[in-house]
Amino acid sequence: MFKEILRNIVEQSGGAIGAVLMGYDGIAVDEFFREGVEEDLARMSVEYSASLKEIRQAAGILNTGAMEEVSIKTGRHQLIVRSLNDEYFVALTLEAGGNFGKGRFLLMREAHALREALS
Amino acid sequence: MFKEILRNIVEQSGGAIGAVLMGYDGIAVDEFFREGVEEDLARMSVEYSASLKEIRQAAGILNTGAMEEVSIKTGRHQLIVRSLNDEYFVALTLEAGGNFGKGRFLLMREAHALREALS
Numbered sequence: 293m294f295k296e297i298l299r300n301i302v303e304q305s306g307g308a309i310g311a312v313l314m315g316y317d318g319i320a321v322d323e324f325f326r327e328g329v330e331e332d333l334a335r336m337s338v339e340y341s342a343s344l345k346e347i348r349q350a351a352g353i354l355n356t357g358a359m360e361e362v363s364i365k366t367g368r369h370q371l372i373v374r375s376l377n378d379e380y381f382v383a384l385t386l387e388a389g390g391n392f393g394k395g396r397f398l399l400m401r402e403a404h405a406l407r408e409a410l411s
Numbered sequence: 412m413f414k415e416i417l418r419n420i421v422e423q424s425g426g427a428i429g430a431v432l433m434g435y436d437g438i439a440v441d442e443f444f445r446e447g448v449e450e451d452l453a454r455m456s457v458e459y460s461a462s463l464k465e466i467r468q469a470a471g472i473l474n475t476g477a478m479e480e481v482s483i484k485t486g487r488h489q490l491i492v493r494s495l496n497d498e499y500f501v502a503l504t505l506e507a508g509g510n511f512g513k514g515r516f517l518l519m520r521e522a523h524a525l526r527e528a529l530s
Contacts, residue, residue, distance in 0.1 A: 336475070339469040340466065340469050343462050350462060356485045356486065357485040357486020357487040357507075358485060360484045360486065362482065363480075364466055364478065364480075367475065368475045368476040
């Protein structure tokens, strides 16, 4: 059920590499990668999950409302993370030239379905 | 010199609250806030700067190219951060409904001028 939603996000985003549904503890629930992808996206999400936890804490300290979305652009990738609830987030990785706006929209659109599937 | 560039970014972005030029050590070089702003944006950037350092390290470990941009959306704000060099970044805070794309574009456009002014 999770994989189908992740597949939809990846296949409909332009230039997506893969998507991961993951806990803030760094453990992946499910993932979908485009064929032929050699990047270790699970490892990427694990590395970043510590930073996400810190950002969430900072947002809490600052009382600016819950963390909803974080995006990270590096020389070779774009990562878009959407918080689903207190325990889980979904992360989409795009190539550097991928369609950031479309990816962001799809994560927002599918967040509800992922939340439902988690509950 | 820094303040003029920061002012341009804030005044040209739709729904911007303020902009800060800051070191990764959490010390602000300069800042510009829209009149009447009561939010403590400097404190916000300090709280997030630890997370930014972590993200930078993660990008290094993962060998995905240098961190260029990070954005954080919470219930009440959008924060867009653009890395300038190894020591400094510029952060723009927008209201939740502010123009994210325009803010992102302006930071990208002014990054060169800020880098020049820093050197």
